[in-house]
Amino acid sequence: MGKATGFLEFERRNETYEPSQARVKHYKEFVFALSDEDAKIQGARCMDCGIPFCNNGCPVNNVIPDFNDLVYRQDWKAAIEVLHSTNNFPEFTGRICPAPCEAACTLNINDDAVGIKSIEHAIIDKAWKEGWVEPQPAKHKTGKKVAVVGSGPAGLAAAQQLARAGHAVTVFEKNDRAGGLLRYGIPDFKMEKGLIDRRIEQMELEGVSFRTSVFIGGEGFPAHVQNGARETISPKDLRAEFDAVVIAGGAEMPRDLPVPGRELSGTYFAMEFLPQQNKVNAGDVVQDQLKATGKHVIVIGGGDTGSDCVGTSNRHGAASVMQFELLPQPPEEENKPMVWPYWPIKLRTSSSHEEGCSRDWAVATKRLEGSNGKIEKLIAARVEWKDGKMQEVPGSEFEMKADLVLLAMGFVSPVGGVLDAFGVEKDARGNARASTEGDKAYYTNVDKVFAAGDMRRGQSLVVWAIREGRQAARAVDAYLMGSTELPR
Template sequence: MGKITGFMEFERVVESYDKVENRLKNYNEFTIPLEKEELKKQGGRCMDCGIPFCHTGCPLGNLIPDFNDYVYKGKWKEAARILHATNNFPEFTGRLCPAPCEEACVLGINEDPVTIENIEKNIVETAFKEGWIKADPPKQRTDKKVAIIGSGPSGLAAAQQLNRAGHYVTVFERDQKLGGLLRYGIPDFKLEKSIIDRRLEVLVKEGINFETNAHIGVNTSVETLKADFDAILLCVGATERRSIPIKGAHLKGVHQAMDFLKLNNEFVDGLVEFDKVLSAKNKNVIVIGGGDTGSDCIGTSNRHGAKSVTNFEILNKPTKGRPVNQPWPYWPMRLKTSSSHEEGVERFWSISTKEFLGDKNGNLKGLVTAEVEWIFKEGERPQLKEIPNTEKTLDCDMVLLALGFTGPEKTLSEQLGLEIDFRTNIKATIADYKTNVAGIFAAGDVRRGQSLIVWAISEGRQAAHHLDAYLMGTSNLPLKDDNDLPRV
């Protein structure tokens, strides 16, 4: 523990943002980094608890007190080594994770928790700046070949782990660039794509093979894959978008959020012209769905120059503090105000959309809503009830459906003969990540359903351990609670 009284002396300080009027002019990241001396103080706030509950909050089991201590002592290279022991890509989680570790921080019981996520990001950025993160190919190769389908965070994490074990790893990606939802679902103002490319350069130098525009089961045969590889790991995500089955859902102007975000990311990357983008410019935009994807749509719409942006959420408005039924160290459903919300949006809760309204040419011109309430009874599922006489009609030119995902697409499960569970995910357990077909494994959202990036990385690492054991009889790849420290 670097500073015994640090948690009493130093207040929580987080990164600030560039002014709204400046950041809306582009798609660049806009956080203003803290000085190293301030980061040292923030690391010194960590109490080195007898039982560090931050470990339990983090799906990766990051060694948080350890790297906080090194940051306080100014030993950044050691901090980077500790951080990479459990997390392949802290540059992603340090920007995008909702930080369940901070909600489980013991200091957070009665004070502001340690700024774990921001410290994590600064550790890895320092490591890249100083040149400590270098390709580390395996010293020996096995004769085993592994195919990983999907290049999102779970696929990339598994690829690096299996490559470290000496296997020949090929990652197949159906899009033209790698990264999955990191590249096509997360706006650049939250994750500039050069951050992904920087890490991919390391993975390529380590010997991982990547094939893009390879849509397995469509333009690449699953039978060829099964014949050419000793094992297959599915990391294709949960990409079936949830729709809204109401009148007018077919109207021009009603779009899925991921179509909107992907096209815009391709525009920012120079892959398409702006006239191919689903533009919100000069439009009254309504975003249906109050999660992170909805927030991303709000930020993107404001950068397009939308006339107005409104956000609907069917759930009740969360409280600012912890709900009574979600005590520490559990994850609380608090009211979240993102940087995109701060850029301009009118938010409504407990609102249900009943119908989309169109003109004679099939163009969206408005929608009908009603207020709802949730009825909670012990031992029963919550019931949604419409409040009588609360219908309203609102004008709008664009609706973005940010309603989440219902599970993975069926192409692979059907062609490979894989069992699915009651939630329509590919059936595999955390005991070994095996599917019902020998040699085929599943990890990430395709197995657990729509979830967090930090969970995807964790599942990719765990699946890699079990796949390696399947091929070799045993595995030296770390599981969550191991303390294997790779060279950085």
């Protein structure tokens, strides 16, 4: 695996960034992928560790030691074949995955992990550049028709796998462009949307049809749920037309902030704020766009979505950006022997934070105040956690000036009513109830209907969505044909 003594000889080589003061002036990607030589050295660090925990740390079970070794040997074409054998879209994960594989790397026990994510990024970018990523249309058609509802990573992965198995696949998307939250939830500076477009072009050449601005759920849904769709189709009609249906929408219902003053203008969900800038970047005209320009911005929520709000606010030219997190500040470094190979809780500073942002932890919002219907300040208090319960610290209340408050506290379930329209049973969290094991993996209680991705498992990572889409495709193929040769 790589060079036998590479992990002793070479230090980790990280990708580099365009300087902060330059990159905040645009919405393009600013990460410089590893050179061939740096990728080779990074691959050389992969140990012959016996049991590669990175494989299981990766939700799609990428064959990581193999492609690390191939990059070390500079056999890039074989490397992309290995990578594509488990991951349909490594250009997505190579950019936005938090890399749980690196947390599980054996070298991470007492040293810096192998830069697996940066190697993946380098492999797929070279593959596209060299023209090695080609359509793979099925040699034989099955005559079966499959509908995929939702064109995020789970829906795209399921659609591509099913098309390659010979089925006629149609992807339905309520937005005006395909890609789901890859398109409208992730800022362009983290992942440019041309990456999605070229995959869709590949999939169309493989036989997948895309129908955008189509809402599956029928009439009577609120406008914000239908999201501007020009056409509606009922689940009943969809099931009548297709031999199988995969519902792969996201967990789009955001967690709200039930405090006094929530109704004031200037307080928005992150997913009201972020998609507008993506639309503008795509050339759309957005009336009354939500902008942070010249405003004192407070982001509530310390995760990736909150970080995306920070980066977008910086590019708008915010006067200041503050990010609050309810939980205590994590340690700078994890206790590796205690947590390895699992995902560690430690302080994470994103590129958006580095561009300019104040952060504070163990802070709870008590109320929002303003005048004439507009927000002017946020009243908060410090909290402490005892025996797993949150308590306000007496006398710790404080206030901050706020012109724009963005709620980025996660997502709780799929949008209301869509699963009900299908008649799909829900679990305790409001997600589609479907097992991932056995003869009816990903199969719901409704005839012909399968569920995958965030709509089934709840808010999660892009790499988990790809895994679920691939596995659901395997289950659908077995359902339609009696057996399947699609990989897990």
